[in-house]
Every structure is written in structure tokens, then in C-alpha cells.
Amino acid sequence: MSVVDSQIDRRWDQLHTWGPYGLLVIGLVPAVATADPHAAPAKWYTGWALVGVAVVLQLGWHGIRLRRPGRGRTPSRTGAVYYVVRWALAFVLTWLNPFFAFYAASGYMDADETIPGRRWQRLGLLASAATVAGAQAGGMPFGSAVQWAVFAALLVANSGLQMVVAHLTDQEAQRSRERTATIAELERTNAALQQALDENAALHAQLLVQAREAGVADERRRLAAEIHDTLAQGLTGIIAQLQVVANTPDRQAAREHVDRAVDLARHSLGEARRSVHNLAPVALENDGLPEALKKTVAEWGERTAVRAEFTVTGTAEQLHEEVAATLLRIAQEALSNAARHAHATRVGVTLSFMGDEVSLDIRDDGRGFDPLALPARTRAGGFGLDGIRARAERIAGSLTLESEPGHGTAVSARVPLVRDDR
Incomplete structure (x- = not known):
């Protein structure tokens, strides 16, 4: 994983950890500012008690995430219980004051990380959307058919929007997984390619050594052929001519054979020089x-x-x-x-x-x-x-x-x- 990916994951983790606290505070401040001071004390006590329970719930879930970093972002039964309890608290708080719908919106952020199963995740998003739509429709309970109609329209709009976002998020997650798999495969392929290149380099070096050895052997064979076909035959002819000179009393015949021997010696010398010259391609210099x-x-x-x-x-x-x-x-x-x-x-x-x-x-x-x-x-x-x-x-x-x-x-x-x- 790259440094950028690690930073993005860390920021998302921070958002999921501290986001519900922030949304709870965002809903609490206008709720207190607009609350009826003459309301029954029981309503006030209930509201503050629920806010306290919500804070305790968040602290408990935060503790679980700290103790089990991997489990905190993996759907589980514990995560589903946390989501349901938080939704219930948000629903009751929103019933008491519509501004707590901000806290209910925290369900949009982590349904896929807390609830196992895609169908249950969609149901969790629908429940959060219903709470938010109820607040947007003027607060619960509804007092007229118009509010119910507005609520239904807002629920459809919120749910549809969430479904679209969830679908796009799933696609992006799938692409991310595919990119990760592709990168991993490329790394394996690069490692295999590097190994093949190393083996090829070693084989190439070995082939060069063998080629040099074969070249040396070929040169030796060629020189042997040159000596056999030129120098050895020339020397044999010289010896034969000199033997005739040694065994003939005719000076004229002996002179002819000596001349032939000299010609053969000169020719053999030329062949020897040519063989030495051919050891290196001087003509290509x-x-x-x-x-x-x-x-x-x-x-x-x-x-x-x-x-x-x-x-x-x-x-x-x-x-x-x-x-x-x-x-x-x-x-x-x-x-x-x-x-x-x-x-x-x-x-x-x-x-x-x-x-x-x-x-x-x-x-x-x-x-x-x-x-x-x-x-x-x-x-x-x-x-x-x-x-x-x-x-x-x-x-x-x-x-x-x-x-x-x-x-x-x-x-x-x-x-x-x-x-x-x-």
C-alpha cells in the first residue's frame, strides 16, 4: 500500500471515529437553542439522558475500534448491534427535536462497515433515511396528511440518493480491489520477469563462455587444417625433392629438383604468413x-x-x-x-x-x-x-x-x- 493510500485510510478512520460525535454536537446545539423552556421537565431529562447514552455508546464503540483495529472496519454482529442501538437513540432524539436528525445521518457513513450482508446494509440505510426524512418533513409525530405525503416523498428522495451513493461506493470499492489485485499481479510478474532476466543474463554469460571455447576449438581445427593442407604438404614435397637430389648423380636433374624444392619452400612460407594473417581480421581494421x-x-x-x-x-x-x-x-x-x-x-x-x-x-x-x-x-x-x-x-x-x-x-x-x- 502506498503512502497516499495509507493517509486516505487514516482520514476515513478518523471520520468514522469522530464523525458521530461531531454530528451529535451539531444537532444538540440548535436543539437546545430552539427548545421550549416551558416544556415538561421529563422531556428535558429524557433528552439529556439519551444524549448521555449516545456519548457512552460512541465511547464504547471507539474502545472496540482501538482494541480491534481490523474488526472496527469489518461488518460483524457487534457492529450491527451498535448500528441498531445508535439508530434507535437517533430516532427518539429526532422525535424529541428534529435537529437531532444530524446525528441520525451518521448511519449513512458506516452501514457497510458495521452491518453484515448487503440486504441488511440497505435496510439500515433506509431506517436512517426515514429518520432524516421525518425531521425534514417538519418533525415527528406528523399532524396532517400533507406531512405524511411530504415524508413519503422525502423518504424516496433520501433513500434513492443513498442507494445511488452506495452503488457508486460499491463500484469504487470493486475498482479499488481490482487495482490492488492488478498491482499485486504486476509485482509478481515483474519479480518473475526480473528473475527470468537474471537467469537469461547468467545463461547468456554461459553461452558466451561456451562460444569462446568453441571458437578457440574451431581456430585450432582451422590452424590444424591450414598446417596439414599447406605447410605439411609443402614440407613433404621439399623432402621428396631433396631425396631425389641426394640419390641422383645427374647435376642437371639435381638442379631442377633443388629449384622445385626452393619453390615449394617459398610457397609454404607464403602459406604460413597467410595463416598467421588470418588469425585476426586485419582487413576490417x-x-x-x-x-x-x-x-x-x-x-x-x-x-x-x-x-x-x-x-x-x-x-x-x-x-x-x-x-x-x-x-x-x-x-x-x-x-x-x-x-x-x-x-x-x-x-x-x-x-x-x-x-x-x-x-x-x-x-x-x-x-x-x-x-x-x-x-x-x-x-x-x-x-x-x-x-x-x-x-x-x-x-x-x-x-x-x-x-x-x-x-x-x-x-x-x-x-x-x-x-x-x-
Whole structure:
């Protein structure tokens, strides 16, 4: 409960506690001022005695409210007895002097908090309205039919007004209860949401750790593939050439094999430098992904003497560094595979921005292969395509491979478009 709600409840409690005292005094003052000094003493004694009983009744009810704060505002049999006795005192006092109808009006304030049952509450309000209407009609007892007619009209007016007020009060109370229930439900929902966010943050942190570990494993596999497919094969060729030199007496033949060994060594050195360069996407330090891919494709074409073309479709956007680095490395590995295995004469690379996705397609017109035989190729040492797939899946992407012997190969990587918010 808010501070404002607490203050409102405290003020209502004070009104219900001290309101009957105030209404009794408001009725007593004009009643005494307008009383007939020559009236019978018994009437005076009766009036003052009833006022005293009313004060004692209020003090007793006040004591109950103090001892039982919750019971004081909850309908009960004790509350109903208090309401009936107070109404009877107010009715007799109003019979003696109409100004005591102010005290009878206190029944309007707390019928819903003292009388159990909605039907009995309405009956209590009707009884209070009858007392007030009797005073408004000129005081009781009535001396003419006109007074009775006026009383009936005033009773209907007072009762109708009270019923309308009671109905509106019930609606407001219902809305208040619904608001309280809604606030409580929102608090529970917020608590559950916060717990879910905390769990999601912990899961996200765990996934990042796993992703880093998977990335390290992928890099190790890629480096193993690079070493196996380039350096190891190059060193094997160098050893084979040198063995021929050692076993041939022909100086001319030995010279040719030495030259071949030197060429293989230079090529292996270049492959080693390229592998080290690919450990970090240096090409993205100063350029966006389209520019970096364009340079990469151009350099690859010059190095391999293969016609290579690069195309961008859609509206280019600045990608998150992890997405850009992943796509660049996928392109580098796909081109490397094309250079080593495809024997292609033409290669096309297309970067497509498609709303919520980015697609990278690498196509060549090389000799192709049977994709169903890919697992056997992997066991034999071909790490490239598995590395590409692992890279794409690590950022929630996917890889599609299409190839047929003699009809080239097409590799398509599709990843979510995550923008760089920096």
C-alpha cells in the first residue's frame, strides 16, 4: 500500500471515529437553542439522558475500534448491534427535536462497515433515511396528511440518493480491489520477469563462455587444417625433392629438383604468413565488410590467376564486428578451398543484405565433388567446409553447400544481420 493510500485510510478512520460525535454536537446545539423552556421537565431529562447514552455508546464503540483495529472496519454482529442501538437513540432524539436528525445521518457513513450482508446494509440505510426524512418533513409525530405525503416523498428522495451513493461506493470499492489485485499481479510478474532476466543474463554469460571455447576449438581445427593442407604438404614435397637430389648423380636433374624444392619452400612460407594473417581480421581494421571482401577477392584472384568477381546487393550496413569477421573468414576459407581443390577458371563472391539477414555466396566453375562423400573427405583431412559451417553456426547462422562433379561448387552462408551500435 502506498503512502497516499495509507493517509486516505487514516482520514476515513478518523471520520468514522469522530464523525458521530461531531454530528451529535451539531444537532444538540440548535436543539437546545430552539427548545421550549416551558416544556415538561421529563422531556428535558429524557433528552439529556439519551444524549448521555449516545456519548457512552460512541465511547464504547471507539474502545472496540482501538482494541480491534481490523474488526472496527469489518461488518460483524457487534457492529450491527451498535448500528441498531445508535439508530434507535437517533430516532427518539429526532422525535424529541428534529435537529437531532444530524446525528441520525451518521448511519449513512458506516452501514457497510458495521452491518453484515448487503440486504441488511440497505435496510439500515433506509431506517436512517426515514429518520432524516421525518425531521425534514417538519418533525415527528406528523399532524396532517400533507406531512405524511411530504415524508413519503422525502423518504424516496433520501433513500434513492443513498442507494445511488452506495452503488457508486460499491463500484469504487470493486475498482479499488481490482487495482490492488492488478498491482499485486504486476509485482509478481515483474519479480518473475526480473528473475527470468537474471537467469537469461547468467545463461547468456554461459553461452558466451561456451562460444569462446568453441571458437578457440574451431581456430585450432582451422590452424590444424591450414598446417596439414599447406605447410605439411609443402614440407613433404621439399623432402621428396631433396631425396631425389641426394640419390641422383645427374647435376642437371639435381638442379631442377633443388629449384622445385626452393619453390615449394617459398610457397609454404607464403602459406604460413597467410595463416598467421588470418588469425585476426586485419582487413576490417580500416574498412567495412564490403570493402574488405572486395580487396580479399581481388588479391586472391591476382595470387591464383583465377578470374574473381565480387558483388554487393541490397543496402550495405555497418555490421557487428563479430559478424563481419566471421563472414570475412568464411570467404577466405572458401576461396582457399577453391584454390586448392576446385581448379576453377572463374569464381564469384556475392554479399547480399536482405533485411534481417546477410548472405555470403561463393561460386566456382571448378571440378566440383559429391557432397555425400564429404564426411570421407573430412576424415581424410579436409577441414575447410566443416570450419566454415562451424563459423556460421557459432553466430546463429547456417551453411548451404551445392556441388556436383564437373559442375562446380556453390557455398552459401546466411547469418543474422546484427548492426554495429557503436
